Each structure stands twice: as C-alpha cells, then as structure tokens.
Amino acid sequence: MCGIAGIFFKNAETNANLGRALVDMLDGCQHRGLDSTGFALYENTFKGLRLRFIVDDDSEATVARVKTALAQQGAALLSEKREGASFVVEVEYSGEIRPFAYAMEHAAKLVSIGSSLDIIKDVGTAHDLDGVYGIRSIAGSHGVGHVRLATESEVKPEAAHPFWATGFSDVAIVHNGQITNYWKMRRRLEARGFEFRTDNDSELIAVYLAEKLAQGETLEQALEQSVDDLDGVFSFLVSTKDGIGFAKDRLAAKPMVMFENDDLVAIASEEVSLNRLFPGRPLSTTEPAPGTFRTWSH
Amino acid sequence: MVTLDLAQISVRDANTAMRAAAAQGEDIELVNPDARHHLGVGLVAPVKVTIRGSAGYFCAGLSHGARFEIDSNVGWGVGDSLYDGSVVVGGNASAIAGVALRGGEVVVKGNIGSRAGQVMKAGTLLCCGNASFLAGYMMYGGRIILLGDSGERVGEDMSGGAIYVGGRVQSLGADAKLAEITPEEYADIYAFLAKYGIAFEGGLQKIVNAGSKLRYGVNEPVSRPLSYTVAEEGTYWNAKVAEDIHAKALIGRYRIRGYGAAKAAPHFNDIALKIDPERIHAASDALATVNLKTTLGDRNGAKPLELSMPVLIAPMSYGALSKSTKIALARASKLAGVVENTGEGGMLPEQRAEAGQLIYQCLSGRLGWNIHDMLKADGLEIYISQGAKPGLGGQLMAKKVTKELAAVRGIPEGIDLRSPSRHPDIMGADDLVIKVEEFREATGYAKPISIKMGAGRVRDDIKIAYKDGFDFVQLDGMQGSTGAASTEVLENMGIPTLAAIQEALEGLREIDAGDDMPIVLMGGVKDGVDAVKALALGASAVAMGTAALIAGGCISCMQCHVGNCVVGIATQDPEHEERYKIDVQAKAIARYLEAVRWQIATLTKALGHSDFRQLSRADLVALTPEAAAITGLPYDPDYHPVEHVLTEVA
Numbered sequence: 001m002c003g004i005a006g007i008f009f010k011n012a013e014t015n016a017n018l019g020r021a022l023v024d025m026l027d028g029c030q031h032r033g034l035d036s037t038g039f040a041l042y043e044n045t046f047k048g049l050r051l052r053f054i055v056d057d058d059s060e061a062t063v064a065r066v067k068t069a070l071a072q073q074g075a076a077l078l079s080e081k082r083e084g085a086s087f088v089v090e091v092e093y094s095g096e097i098r099p100f101a102y103a104m105e106h107a108a109k110l111v112s113i114g115s116s117l118d119i120i121k122d123v124g125t126a127h128d129l130d131g132v133y134g135i136r137s138i139a140g141s142h143g144v145g146h147v148r149l150a151t152e153s154e155v156k157p158e159a160a161h162p163f164w165a166t167g168f169s170d171v172a173i174v175h176n177g178q179i180t181n182y183w184k185m186r187r188r189l190e191a192r193g194f195e196f197r198t199d200n201d202s203e204l205i206a207v208y209l210a211e212k213l214a215q216g217e218t219l220e221q222a223l224e225q226s227v228d229d230l231d232g233v234f235s236f237l238v239s240t241k242d243g244i245g246f247a248k249d250r251l252a253a254k255p256m257v258m259f260e261n262d263d264l265v266a267i268a269s270e271e272v273s274l275n276r277l278f279p280g281r282p283l284s285t286t287e288p289a290p291g292t293f294r295t296w297s298h
Numbered sequence: 299m300v301t302l303d304l305a306q307i308s309v310r311d312a313n314t315a316m317r318a319a320a321a322q323g324e325d326i327e328l329v330n331p332d333a334r335h336h337l338g339v340g341l342v343a344p345v346k347v348t349i350r351g352s353a354g355y356f357c358a359g360l361s362h363g364a365r366f367e368i369d370s371n372v373g374w375g376v377g378d379s380l381y382d383g384s385v386v387v388g389g390n391a392s393a394i395a396g397v398a399l400r401g402g403e404v405v406v407k408g409n410i411g412s413r414a415g416q417v418m419k420a421g422t423l424l425c426c427g428n429a430s431f432l433a434g435y436m437m438y439g440g441r442i443i444l445l446g447d448s449g450e451r452v453g454e455d456m457s458g459g460a461i462y463v464g465g466r467v468q469s470l471g472a473d474a475k476l477a478e479i480t481p482e483e484y485a486d487i488y489a490f491l492a493k494y495g496i497a498f499e500g501g502l503q504k505i506v507n508a509g510s511k512l513r514y515g516v517n518e519p520v521s522r523p524l525s526y527t528v529a530e531e532g533t534y535w536n537a538k539v540a541e542d543i544h545a546k547a548l549i550g551r552y553r554i555r556g557y558g559a560a561k562a563a564p565h566f567n568d569i570a571l572k573i574d575p576e577r578i579h580a581a582s583d584a585l586a587t588v589n590l591k592t593t594l595g596d597r598n599g600a601k602p603l604e605l606s607m608p609v610l611i612a613p614m615s616y617g618a619l620s621k622s623t624k625i626a627l628a629r630a631s632k633l634a635g636v637v638e639n640t641g642e643g644g645m646l647p648e649q650r651a652e653a654g655q656l657i658y659q660c661l662s663g664r665l666g667w668n669i670h671d672m673l674k675a676d677g678l679e680i681y682i683s684q685g686a687k688p689g690l691g692g693q694l695m696a697k698k699v700t701k702e703l704a705a706v707r708g709i710p711e712g713i714d715l716r717s718p719s720r721h722p723d724i725m726g727a728d729d730l731v732i733k734v735e736e737f738r739e740a741t742g743y744a745k746p747i748s749i750k751m752g753a754g755r756v757r758d759d760i761k762i763a764y765k766d767g768f769d770f771v772q773l774d775g776m777q778g779s780t781g782a783a784s785t786e787v788l789e790n791m792g793i794p795t796l797a798a799i800q801e802a803l804e805g806l807r808e809i810d811a812g813d814d815m816p817i818v819l820m821g822g823v824k825d826g827v828d829a830v831k832a833l834a835l836g837a838s839a840v841a842m843g844t845a846a847l848i849a850g851g852c853i854s855c856m857q858c859h860v861g862n863c864v865v866g867i868a869t870q871d872p873e874h875e876e877r878y879k880i881d882v883q884a885k886a887i888a889r890y891l892e893a894v895r896w897q898i899a900t901l902t903k904a905l906g907h908s909d910f911r912q913l914s915r916a917d918l919v920a921l922t923p924e925a926a927a928i929t930g931l932p933y934d935p936d937y938h939p940v941e942h943v944l945t946e947v948a
Contacts, residue, residue, distance in 0.1 A: 002728060031735070032728040035765070149727050149765055152758050155809070176728070233725060252412050252430070253725040255374065255392065269728075271333035271373055271392075272354050280305065280330045282351040282370030287392060287411060290431065 002161070002176045003032030004256075005268040006144040006237040006244045007277075008296045014263060018042075019130075019138035021277055022145040025266070026126035028273035032176075033149035036160035037129050038121025040112070040172035040239050041143040047078050048092040049169070050118055054109040054157045055087045062108050063087055069107035073100050084132040085122050085157045086111065098167030098214075102195055105166070109197070112164040112172065116140075116241055119172055121160035141298060142244050144237045146174035152199070162239075163203045165210035166195065170241040173209065175202035176269055177234030177254045185229070205236055223247045223293035237267060243297030252290035259285045265296050304337075305330035313339060313739050320345045320364070333373065335732060338366060340669055340740030344383075355732050356723075358385045360669040360740040374411075375723050377404040378736070380421065381668050386494065393430075396423035397722045398664035399440055400708050405494050412449070415442045416722040417663050418459070419708040426496060432471065434461045434505070436663070436718050438709040443487060445498055453505040458710045461505040462487060464498065475508035509714075516549045542785070552786050556858025556868065558686050558779035558822060558844070563794045565777055566828040568925035569918050570937035577904040584903035585896060590910055592839060594637075595677055595746025595769040597814055598738075602746060602769075603655050603677055606635025607895045608833060608910055612820050612843030613659050613679070613750060613772070615641035617694055617703055618781030618858070619847075621648070622878040623867045626850055628653035629880070630887035634895070639841075642681065642692060642717070644706040645671040657748065660737075662691055663717035665707040669740060677746040677769075678737050680721075680730070682759075685778030685795070685821040687787045688752030691717035698861050698870045727762040734766055748772055753798035753821065754791075757805040763815070764806060770816040772841060773798050777822025779844045781868050782859035795821035796835075797928045803836045826897025830905075833898075834913040835929065842894070849890035850883035 005025035009015055022039055030037075055062045059082070066087060070077060075093040082088075087108070093100065097113060104110050112119035120133050126147065130136050146161035165171035179185070179201040186196060186204055194207050205226070212222035219240060226247050233253040238245045246267055248256055258267040259274045266274050271285055288294065300319040302312050313336065316326050320343035328349045331337060335354035338347050344363040352370040359378030368376075371389035375397050382401040390408035399418040409427035413435045420440040428446035432454050439459040444452075447465040454471025462479070470476070479502060491498050545553055596602035611631050616624045618641070625648050631638035632654035639657040640649065644666015650656060658675035660667050672678060683689055694715040704711040724730045734747055746769040751759050753775045763771050775795025780788070793801070799819050806815065816838030823829055823840045832840045848854070851865045858868035866878030902910050905917045919934035920926035926933035 031731060149731075149762075151727055151762055178726070252393070257392070270354060271352055271371060272335065275332040275352060279332055280351070282389070283333075285352075285371060285390070287390075287430075290412070 002149060002174075003029035003147045003269040003273070004144070004161075004174045004176050004235065004237055005029065005146075005273050006142075006174070006239065006246070006266070008142040008244045008265040010263055010265070012141065015141050016139045018140040018143055019135040021266075022143055023126045023130050023135050024276040025268055025273040026145045026147050028276040029268060029270050030125050030147050032269060033147040034125060035150045035155045036121065036123045036148045036157070037126045037146065038119065038148070038160045038162050038174070039129070039135055039143060039145045040117060040119045040162040040164075040174070041135075041138050041140050042116045042170070042239065042241065043118060043138060043140040044116055046115055047090050049075075049113055049115055050088065050090050051104065051113050052111040052119060053087045053104075054085055054111060055082070056109075059087070065107045066104070069104055073103055075100070084129075086120070088118075097169050101167050105195070105197060109158045110164075110166075111158070114164075114170040114241075117164075117170040117172060117239075119162050119164055121146075121162065122157045123155055123160070142239060144172065144174045144239045144244060159198055159200055161202055163200070163206040165206040165213070166197075168210045168213055171206070171209065171213065171238065173202065173206045173236055173238045175205055175234060175236040177232060177236070177249065179204055179230050179232045179234060181231035201232075202236075205230065205234075209238060219245055219295055220293070223295065227291050227293060235269070240297070243295060245293060245295030246288060247293040248288050248290060250291035256288050257285050258288060259283050299325045299327055301327045301329060303329050304332065304334055309334050309336050310739065310743075312337070313341075314742070316341055316347070317343075333371070335373065336736055336739045338364065339736055340672075340742075342669060352389065356736045358383075359736055360672070362669055371408070374729075376406070377402070377423075378723070379664055379667055379669070380404065381670070382421075390427070391425075394722050395425070396421075396442070398667065399423060400668055403490075405496075409446070413722060415440070415461075417718065418442075419664075422490060424490070424494070424496075426498075428465065434459070434474075435471070436716065437461075438663075438713065438715070443490070443502075445496075445500075448505075453507070455511070455716065456505075456507050457713045457716060458507060462502040463505065464500050464502050467503050467505070470505065473508050473511045474505050477504045477506045479504045511714075518549055518553060519545055552784040554782050554784055554859045555788070555856060556779065556781050556783075557788075557854070557856070559776045559789050559792075561789050563776065564796050564922065564925040564928050565794060565822055566796070566824075566831050568922045569796070569831055569920050569929060569931060570934075571827075571830065571834070571901060571905065572917055572919055572937060573901065573904050577906075578900060581900045581903035584899035588899040588902050588908055588910065590895065590899060590902075592910075594816055594818070594839065595748065597769045598767060599743065600746045600769060601676075601744055603637050603657075605637060605839065607898060608837075608839035609634075609829060609891065609894060609898075610637045610657075610772075610818055610839060610841040611639055611846055612774075612778075612841040613639040613641040613657070613681070614781075614843055614847075615643035616646050616649070616706060617641075617643035617665075617698065617870075618868060620863075620866055620869055620875045620878060621646060621702070622875050622880050623847070623850065623883075624649050625652055626878075626880045626884040626887060627846060628656070629884035630846070630850070630891060631655075633884070633888035634891035636891065637676070639679070640666075640675075643703070644708070645674065646706060650674055659750065661717060662719065662721045663715075664722075665709065665715075665717065668708070672737070672741055672745075675745060677748060678741065679748045679750055679772065680724075680733065680737075681750045682721075682724075683752035683754070683774075684750065684780065685752045685774030685776050685792055685798075686780035687783035688754045688792045689719060690783065690787060691719040693717070693782065695861070700870050703870060727766055730762070731766045734768065746770065748818075750774065752778070753793045753795065753801075756793070756798050756801035757808075760802040760805040760817075761809050761811075764809065764811045768815065770818060770838070771802070772818045772820060773802055773837075775799075775819075775821030778820060779822075794928070795819065795823075796925065799832065799835050799837055800929055826894040827901065829894060829898050830901045830910075830913060831918065833910055834915060834917045836915070846887050846890070850887040851878065
C-alpha cells in the first residue's frame with residue numbers, strides 16, 4: 001500500500017538532479033504512505049562494490065560481524081561509514097555475488113550490493129531521509145523510490161522498499177499492490193535455493209526477477225512473464241545498472257502515470273509526482289495499459 | 299473573478315477560498331494546480347471554475363451547479379458523485395471518470411481510463427477519445443458517449459442507462475447487449491455534442507443491460523423455514539439440516555435468508571462478569587451515579603458525536619427496512635440520546651428530521667450518496683464490509699425498488715439493484731486515505747469520519763483504519779445480522795465478535811496506537827449485559843441492530859430476504875408496512891434502550907466503578923475453554939451469568 005516513482009535521465013548532463021528529483025516526486029505522493037521511504041540510486045562513483053546494511057541497536061557488534069564476514073569471503077575493505085540506520089562499506093570483491101550475498105545476510109541485515117546501486121531506506125518521509133542521508137545531493141543516471149504505508153508487515157527500515165534482487169548486483173524493485181499467490185510462488189523459489197528475509201510480497205517480486213535473470217533471461221522476458229505468473233493487483237518498477245522498467249497487472253487497480261521527453265522518462269503512481277518535476281507546467285502524460293511492461297536503458 | 303495560486307496556498311485553503319468566492323457569485327481561476335487532488339470538491343454554487351493545468355483525484359467531486367473547465371489532465375474520479383453542473387477536461391482523464399454521477403455533464407476531450415462511469419446514476423459522461431476496459435461497469439442509469447473505441451468488456455453488469463460507442467466495440471461485458479438507436483436519440487446526442495463544440499457526425503452503437511442475470515431458474519420453496527433464532531437440540535441430522543438439504547435439492551444453488559450466523563461460536567454468553575450478585579442489589583441507584591456520557595469522533599478535530607450512553611443504532615438501510623421502521627429507529631435514538639445510522643440506502647428526509655444525531659453511510663454503489671445529505675449528517679461513514687457477509691455487495695430485487703426508494707437512492711425505479719462488492723475508488727489503504735481526505739475537504743473538516751468493517755483480517759485492517767486517520771471504527775463480528783445473504787456466507791465467513799475485538803486491540807497495540815481511535819463493537823450485542831462485557835474487553839461503545847428491531851416488533855418470521863415481513867419491518871409492500879405503527883414501536887425501542895442503559899449503569903456500579911470507562915478485562919472471566927482461548931481471559935466456569943439477578947432487581 002504505497003506510492004512509487006522512478007526516473008531515467010537520457011543525457012548525462014542532468015545526472016546531478018537524480019536525488020532531488022526523486023525526493024520531490026516521493027514528497028508529491030507521500031500521502032500514499034507515511035511509514036517509511038526508500039530510494040534505489042544508480043551512481044557512477046563506487047570504487048568497488050558497495051554494500052549497505054541495516055544496523056541493530058548494538059551497532060558495534062553488527063559492524064564487527066560484517067567485517068569478519070567480509071574477511072571470510074575474501075572481500076577487501078576499501079571504505080566504511082555509519083549513516084542513519086545503516087552501515088555502508090565499499091569492498092574489492094571478484095567472486096560470485098549470490099553466495100557472497102547470502103553469507104553477508106547471515107552476518108547482518110543486508111540491503112543491497114552493487115557496483116553502482118545504493119539502496120537507502122528507513123522509517124520516515126522523503127524529507128526525513130534527505131535530512132539524514134543527503135539524498136538530494138546524490139547524482140546518478142536513474143533510480144526508483146517508494147513511500148510505504150505498512151499494512152501486513154512491521155514498520156522497520158528493512159521492511160521498507162526498494163528491495164534488492166538478492167544475488168543480482170544492481171537490480172532493485174519498488175512495488176505498489178498485493179501479490180495474492182505469494183506463498184505458492186515463494187515455496188517454488190525456495191525449493192530452487194532462493195532465500196527470503198521478510199514476509200513482504202514485494203521482496204518476492206525481487207527474488208522472482210532474480211531467478212529469471214539467473215536463468216539467463218533478459219529483463220524484458222522476465223517482466224513479460226511476471227504479468228502472467230504474479231497473481232493480484234500490482235504496479236511495480238524495476239531498476240538495473242543500465243535503466244528502469246515497469247510492469248502492471250491486468251486489473252490496473254494500482255495507478256501508474258508516465259511522462260517522457262527528450263531528456264527523461266518519469267513514472268509515478270500519480271501525476272502530482274510528475275508535476276513536481278515541472279512546476280506550473282501541464283504535462284502530456286500517459287497511463288501504461290493494463291497487463292503491459294516496458295524498459296528503458298542507456 | 300478570483301484567482302487562486304496553488305503554488306502559494308494549500309488545497310484546503312484553496313477550497314475554503316473557493317467556497318467563499320462562490321458564495322459571492324464570483325467565478326474562480328486556479329493557477330499552478332500541478333495535478334493536486336480534491337480541487338473544487340464539495341463546491342455548491344453556479345459559478346465557473348477554470349483550472350489552468352492538470353488536476354489530481356476527484357476534481358469537481360461532490361459538487362453541485364458549478365461549471366468546471368480543466369485545461370489539461372485529471373486523475374482518478376473526475377466529477378465523483380456530481381449532483382449537477384458540468385466538468386470539461388481538455389486532456390485525458392484517469393480511471394473511474396464520472397464515477398457515481400448523480401446528474402450533470404462530464405466531458406473529456408482526450409482518452410479515459412478504466413471503469414469510466416462506474417455506478418453512475420444519471421447525467422452524461424462523454425469521452426471524445428478511447429476508453430479503457432469496463433466502461434459503464436455496474437452503471438445504474440444515465441448515458442455514456444464514447445466517440446472512440448469502447449475498451450474491453452464495455453457495459454459489464456450494467457443495470458440501467460445506455461452506452462453509445464462511435465468507434466469499435468472491443469468486447470461486450472457480461473449481461474450487456476447491443477440495441478437499436480432511435481432517430482430521437484441520435485438527435486439528442488448530436489445536440490449535446492454541438493453544445494460542447496464537438497464535431498462528430500458518425501454512427502454509433504448502443505449498449506444496454508441484457509437482463510440475463512439475477513434470474514433464478516427455480517425459486518426457493520415458499521415454506522416458512524425453521525427459525526434460526528431457536529437453538530436446535532438433538533441429532534446431527536436434525537430437522538433444520540434436513541430442511542436445508544430438501545430446499546437445495548429443489549433449487550440446486552445456495553439459499554438466502556436474513557439474520558446472522560446461527561452456528562455455535564464463542565460469544566458474549568461464554569464470558570461472565572466477575573460480579574457478586576449481592577452488589578447488584580446494592581447498585582439500584584446506579585443510573586444517578588454512574589457516568590455513561592461519551593463522545594466519539596474528535597480524534598482529528600471534528601465536532602464529535604455526543605452520546606448519553608456508549609450505544610449506537612447499527613447501520614441498517616432504508617430498502618432492507620421499511621421507511622416506517624427507519625423513522626421509528628431515528629425517533630427512538632433521539633429519545634435515548636444515541637446515534638442513528640442511515641445504512642446503505644441513502645438518507646430519508648424524515649429520518650434526518652427525527653434523529654438527533656445521524657451517521658450517513660457511503661457504500662460501494664454510492665446509493666443516495668450526495669453532497670447535500672453529507673452536509674446534513676453528523677458523521678460520515680465509509681462501509682467496507684459487514685460481519686454477516688464480509689466481502690459481498692448487496693442485492694435488491696426490482697419489486698422492492700419502489701418509486702420513493704429509487705428517488706432516495708438516485709437510481710431508476712424498478713431495476714434489479716446490485717451493489718458492487720468493493721468501492722470503485724478504494725483498492726487499498728493508499729486510495730482510501732485519498733477518499734477520506736475528499737470527504738473532509740467536501741465538508742470542511744467538521745464531521746467525524748468512521749469506517750465500518752466486517753471481521754475478517756481485523757489485525758491488519760485496524761492498522762489501516764488507524765493510519766488512514768479514521769476518527770473511529772465500527773467493527774462487526776460474524777454474529778452480525780443482515781436482511782439477506784446466502785446461508786453459506788452467513789455461517790462460514792468472518793470471525794466471531796469476541797475474536798474481532800481481541801484482534802483489533804492487539805493490532806493497535808502492535809503499532810503503539812494507544813487508545814485514541816475508539817472501536818464501536820457490534821455483531822450480536824443483544825442487551826446491556828453484552829454491552830458491559832464488550833466495554834470491559836476494550837470497546838469504546840457498542841451498536842445494536844437486531845436487538846433494536848426485535849424491541850420494535852420483529853418476530854423473526856425469517857421473511858426479510860423476500861420482503862414479505864409480516865409486521866412491516868423488512869418490506870417495501872405498503873400493505874405490510876401499514877401494520878407497523880411508528881409511534882408505538884419508536885417508544886418500545888426507546889424503552890428497550892432505557893433498559894440497556896439501566897443494565898450498563900447497574901453492572902458498572904456493581905463492579906465497583908463510577909464510570910463505564912473504568913471497566914476492564916479484570917472484570918471478566920471466560921466460562922468455556924474456547925472463549926478463554928479467543929479472549930485470553932482466565933477460564934473460570936464457576937461464575938454465573940447475571941441476567942437472572944438483574945431480573946430480580948428490576
């Protein structure tokens with residue numbers, strides 16, 4: 001039960017606007033969910049791989065566990081910092097991502113691993129997060145974001161969106177809706193060795209896409225199948241290292257509006273979010289048709 | 299003309315300023331709207347409103363008489379429940395354009411989203427472009443003109459009205475069919491298009507209701523069923539089970555009846571008050587000394603409902619019940635200083651006049667729902683579901699849709715009336731919060747807004763109610779009654795009232811909500827003893843429906859669902875209704891409510907309290923292991939029901 005937003009810059013000159021654009025878009029639809037907010041941002045400044053963890057109250061112990069686990073996995077620590085509810089490291093690592101991710105998830109609550117992706121999520125509003133994490137000043141080529149009204153799972157940073165497609169560097173999703181064949185799909189994926197960290201149905205979409213990508217399918221193929229495989233009402237955005245995409249269920253019960261010009265593609269739950277990018281200017285927007293999907297990439 | 303800049307002021311301030319300007323007869327221009335929601339909501343004045351840009355959800359909703367022009371796009375629900383007036387959209391309209399139109403004209407120059415004109419009742423919705431799927435879904439009347447393509451399943455489950463399509467009819471919805479267009483209709487449509495300067499001279503296809511649903515092959519036998527209110531002793535294959543099998547063997551489908559769940563499930567009888575009977579005798583002056591006054595609904599600064607005791611009349615519609623019964627309930631509620639509720643069927647002028655305080659209910663079909671009655675109400679309520687049949691919409695057969703009833707509900711007379719199982723604009727908690735805000739904007743944030751929910755997934759639902767800012771919750775367990783539902787649903791869906799309150803309170807505790815959102819518990823609350831138990835469990839008040847009907851003459855004849863109520867309560871037949879004496883029954887209901895008041899006061903005092911708010915779980919025990927498991931109360935079968943002691947004292 002939420003609002004979603006995504007932006008894709010076609011020209012690198014406007015990349016400096018990424019954080020500000022997503023903060024404004026999410027602020028525009030913040031009424032759809034006041035519990036928590038999150039961003040998946042694609043930057044180009046990482047030295048190696050960036051890992052972000054949610055730290056518990058006993059943060060020193062968590063940080064120590066993370067460092068031990070990194071050493072065990074053969075990941076060399078390049079930098080580290082505490083930021084809000086999270087602990088962020090950049091590491092040199094060249095092995096397989098999925099076993100690495102599962103090993104790190106056992107050490108602490110892992111949010112994301114990416115060579116350009118950073119997922120920042122916490123309880124509070126878009127402006128609250130901006131105050132703690134300095135979102136507005138983050139530059140990048142594209143990103144997605146989410147405001148959440150928690151209905152079935154708890155209000156805590158790790159239950160916020162976006163969800164990382166665990167094991168797949170740089171893939172994230174944000175979702176508005178409800179997947180009603182959640183347990184059936186989850187059991188199927190668990191039988192194939194995929195692990196779940198929450199009971200949130202949005203995590204399922206991330207893992208579902210990860211499984212398709214693991215089989216060598218393209219993102220377009222994965223999105224096309226998701227419309228058939230996932231049951232329920234949903235509008236979701238997916239982001240990868242190269243771009244963003246959406247999929248929308250056949251009932252079209254969850255809103256999605258998009259705007260595209262020569263410079264950018266912007267997608268959001270409501271037009272009011274898109275209009276925050278162009279104050280005072282009526283936009284020529286479109287609504288994706290029910291049961292469709294699309295991607296944009298650089 | 300007054301110009302308002304939404305880059306400078308909030309929507310709430312803009313709507314207030316619009317109302318003030320319109321009262322002076324001033325036209326209004328809104329600049330920098332930037333797709334904000336609720337623009338012009340609730341405006342009742344014949345002025346022109348120009349919106350220089352795009353508007354968000356519910357633009358011009360719940361308005362009457364104004365002429366809106368929007369330069370660009372609009373979001374969900376443009377012209378929602380428009381009473382009269384016009385709305386012209388220069389760009390595209392999102393989902394449910396013209397939802398629940400009660401009159402007036404909505405013109406969209408571009409395309410429209412899905413479910414356009416859902417549950418509309420009158421007026422005209424015109425789209426110059428293409429429509430998405432389910433245009434005219436469950437419409438009751440009026441006309442939709444689509445100059446482009448129809449979208450899939452056009453006219454799905456429409457009951458009345460007509461849809462005209464200039465482009466391709468992509469597919470017909472269930473129970474819809476093509477029909478001939480008369481020259482007069484063509485002339486009328488072309489004149490309408492000319493009025494808005496739209497050049498179109500092509501042919502049209504007309505779609506109307508096919509009338510193939512809502513017809514059963516074989517009717518249920520006209521025998522009087524064994525009463526569900528009498529406990530059935532004896533074997534597993536008892537007379538009631540046999541009767542049910544015989545009936546189904548004849549009709550080959552589910553059966554329908556009134557009243558609530560009859561199967562045994564833990565209920566108020568299965569918990570007891572930890573009370574010393576002697577103290578009841580000593581509490582005979584309780585009415586004078588125990589505080590029963592309470593308020594409901596000021597959590598967000600609205601003017602609260604003031605109750606002389608923590609009791610409300612449960613929501614029951616004019617339609618399920620006769621007009622005479624609704625008047626008697628309203629009169630009795632005023633005599634007792636409690637709150638009456640319209641239920642689904644709209645607000646009767648007589649009911650408004652007779653009730654001291656009245657909650658006005660908004661359901662999925664938006665039957666009777668309009669801005670004028672919203673402004674007359676003391677509280678507004680969004681119905682999501684009810685304990686007797688959670689998740690299902692209502693049905694009213696054509697013979698019950700009388701001229702007067704149709705007028706109150708805003709629908710054509712004599713149609714087979716179906717209500718959708720869900721609201722057109724509430725698909726989740728995120729949409730619901732926008733809907734609640736619409737009602738607040740339309741009524742100046744002055745009225746409490748409550749939510750009525752049947753007991754299903756209460757633990758989750760109550761959190762949504764809290765986060766979406768409702769002022770209070772009316773929570774209805776599976777023992778709640780209805781005028782008509784299938785027996786399978788009545789007996790097997792939902793959770794018991796005792797479990798419902800328990801889950802609700804636990805859910806609120808899980809999100810640290812404190813106790814600032816009151817819960818009104820209903821579903822089989824039959825007297826003041828049950829009320830005290832509910833209050834001690836944590837409810838802030840109770841609502842009584844069936845008990846009030848029985849007090850006012852219901853003899854459980856089990857004819858509610860066919861409308862042949864012999865005492866004139868659950869019927870629209872004038873001959874039957876004539877048997878109902880409003881004044882006699884109003885007084886009887888009021889006397890019963892006084893008995894309830896006496897019971898609540900006496901038991902509260904006997905438990906050692908001077909205010910019903912001091913009642914707590916410490917005052918309760920469970921008499922059965924099942925009730926103990928549900929409520930978490932200590933199992934102590936040595937306590938006895940107190941009803942017989944109350945009788946002696948009385």
